[in-house]
Amino acid sequence: xxxxxxxxxxxxxxxxxxxxxxxxxxxxxxxxxxxxxxxxxxxxxxxxxxxxxxxxxxxxxxxxxxxxxxxxxxxxxxxxxxxxxxxxxxxxxxxxxxxxxxxxxxxxxxxxxxxxxxxxxxxxxxxxxxxxxxxxxxxxxxxxxxxxxxxxxxxxxxxxxxxxxxxxxxxxxxxxxxxxxxxxxxxxxxxxxxxxxxxxxxxxxxxxxxxxxxxxxxxxxxxxxxxxxxxxxxxxxxxxxxxxxxxxxxxxxxxxxxxxxxxxxxxxxxxxxxxxxxxxxxxxxxxxxxxxxxxxxxxxxxxxxxxxxxxxxxxxxxxxx
Numbered sequence: 001x002x003x004x005x006x007x008x009x010x011x012x013x014x015x016x017x018x019x020x021x022x023x024x025x026x027x028x029x030x031x032x033x034x035x036x037x038x039x040x041x042x043x044x045x046x047x048x049x050x051x052x053x054x055x056x057x058x059x060x061x062x063x064x065x066x067x068x069x070x071x072x073x074x075x076x077x078x079x080x081x082x083x084x085x086x087x088x089x090x091x092x093x094x095x096x097x098x099x100x101x102x103x104x105x106x107x108x109x110x111x112x113x114x115x116x117x118x119x120x121x122x123x124x125x126x127x128x129x130x131x132x133x134x135x136x137x138x139x140x141x142x143x144x145x146x147x148x149x150x151x152x153x154x155x156x157x158x159x160x161x162x163x164x165x166x167x168x169x170x171x172x173x174x175x176x177x178x179x180x181x182x183x184x185x186x187x188x189x190x191x192x193x194x195x196x197x198x199x200x201x202x203x204x205x206x207x208x209x210x211x212x213x214x215x216x217x218x219x220x221x222x223x224x225x226x227x228x229x230x231x232x233x234x235x236x237x238x239x240x241x242x243x244x245x246x247x248x249x250x251x252x253x254x255x256x257x258x259x260x261x262x263x264x265x266x267x268x269x270x271x272x273x274x275x276x277x278x279x280x281x282x283x284x285x286x287x288x289x290x291x292x293x294x295x296x297x298x299x300x301x302x303x304x305x306x307x308x309x310x311x312x313x314x315x316x317x318x319x320x321x
Contacts, residue, residue, distance in 0.1 A: 033244040033279075035206055037233045040063040040065045040316075041065065041316065042314075042315050043069060043316055044267060044315065045267050046262055047258075047260070048316075049064075049065075052257040052269045054257075057254060057272070058271035058299055062301050062320055063321060189261050189268070191256055196254070199270050199302070202302075202312060202314055203302070206314055208246075210234075210244070211244065211247065215227065215234070222315075225315075241282065242280050243281060244278070244279075244280045245278075246276055247277045248276060248295060253272075254270055254272050255271045256268065257270060257271055257301065264308055268312070269301060272302055274298060277293060277295050300320065301316075303315045
């Protein structure tokens with residue numbers, strides 16, 4: 001009887017938790033139905049795994065990417081993150097690697113067969129010999145590494161070569177686009193008023209193409225990677241027999257977080273706060289199954305990319321925390 005009562009109490013508690021969590025889950029799903037699905041998706045070149053600077057529009061932190069084709073270290077200074085080991089201390093052995101292996105092997109053989117540095121003195125002597133040999137190897141390796149590092153220490157000018165190049169606080173900048181302000185940036189890439197207009201235009205056109213499930217149009221507005229994510233999300237909507245409609249998109253405020261150039265590709269990461277009407281309807285009846293007809297607001301971090309002779313394309317969408 002006691003066990004039965006406890007079971008009922010546990011089930012009641014679970015039911016209460018689910019009842020409280022369900023409205024929150026529904027609210028999240030309806031709010032995340034717009035293009036991008038509420039995920040952080042895409043790539044920011046070598047800065048994919050670096051958080052963009054906070055701005056007035058998005059003063060909080062930015063979510064890491066849930067979906068990205070960029071692998072950690074790709075396009076970055078891989079020598080600093082996972083240095084290749086070769087030569088004297090090479091992963092394949094190298095001079096000191098072979099020396100250490102020789103010492104260690106000699107000690108192991110001495111322990112097993114009574115030989116080595118203290119051969120013929122018995123098992124205990126062999127073990128002591130192995131310990132002494134390992135200590136000698138460690139000492140030799142440390143001395144050699146210390147000499148090698150002193151000889152190949154980097155020049156001080158290298159450490160300060162990029163001083164001041166990193167992003168700093170972004171002063172407010174009025175672009176003149178309907179009074180919406182964008183933050184200035186000291187990065188080498190200059191973002192002009194025409195670029196801001198392109199960002200605002202892409203915000204509306206991407207949402208419209210998403211709502212119309214126009215994949216061909218999305219290919220002209222976003223990178224192939226982003227289009228692949230849109231296609232996945234649209235396929236899930238079709239499987240659930242629903243369609244997401246995002247209308248009345250209007251940019252409220254935008255701030256440039258950072259802009260830079262990698263090779264021939266320009267990147268610009270912008271914080272966008274925009275109004276929208278976001279609803280998901282049944283594909284057959286048109287009945288609203290999530291969201292509402294009431295306008296809402298969203299804040300996201302969009303990254304745009306541009307190559308020579310082409311316009312800006314959406315390269316990434318990140319959520320704010």
